[in-house]
Amino acid sequence: MTFDHDIKATVRTIPDYPKKGILFRDITTLLADARAFRRAVDELVQPWAGLKIDKVAGIEARGFILGGAVAHQVSAGFVPIRKKGKLPHTTVRIAYSLEYGLDEMEMHADAVRPGERVILVDDLIATGGTAEGAVKLLRQIGANVIAACFIIDLPDLGGAAKLRAMEVPVRTLMAFEGH
Template identity: 90%
Template sequence: MTFDLDIKNTVRTIPDYPKPGILFRDITTLLADARAFRRAVDELVHPWAGSKIDKVAGIEARGFILGGAVAHQLSAGFVPIRKKGKLPHKTVSMSYALEYGTDEMEMHVDAVQPGERVILVDDLIATGGTAEGAVKLLRQIGATVVAACFIIDLPDLGGAAKLRALDVPVRSLIAFDGH
């Protein structure tokens, strides 16, 4: 079995969630499979093994799980990017586009120092609004965003292309057609 199929087979698809017509790609089944989880993290880390990466930033919530594992493998610090109002210290924030409307994300103002090399991690990229907001937030405080990594890309929705237009290399392990 190829890597792509091996990982794809551990992702559960839930039709009509959170609304009719959506195929929700659930990575909790991948996370529960020790072999698949390890392999996915190893593949996310591989291009940067031996490189100087200062921090890994993970987008709430599944990006925390993956980002923490990636940071550990790279001997880098971990930075949580959270929804507004969830962090206890002084924060910096960024609004970002959702499918219908906007939201706001935050990180601690001292989580990344200017010039630090950061990899952004989340489970999935769809339209790219959240990831684009996270890149802009990191850059706002002076981070160098080395890359953005995802388990799943939904290329029909254009999110990875949106990040590449910001000069952020994108690594995704698998892709699903549609939404």
């Protein structure tokens, strides 16, 4: 489901970034607005209020900000999912698709125990390559990914549909048409 709230007005749109023709949806303005940030976090966790959540996994980098806040709200641990080579302990790794090729992400091998209930969090879902890779990585070590949450959905790019096809419920707070 997608919910449009007044917080949509706090998202800044930057034309032609990072390249011509792209409308970049910048959530740093939402994060800087205390009321909008609080409301976004409250709305992201609302469907799981009162349920047992063991961990919240956040995708580098804006997913760390949101994921930490969501983890705090649901009294869960936080797990960072990072680009290759950034974590100091034993890791598990997966390659994932980007618009322009492949990249790799990793997490600590002991960050989630088999069967733990995990919510995946990031700021935006576009083509879904990164989120799909993160779900596969979490499942690889036995996590039960019960949902994925994003502030923004770009539905024309199909990422949320990819996650739903993997049987991961998707929660978004707003949608922007186009890229």
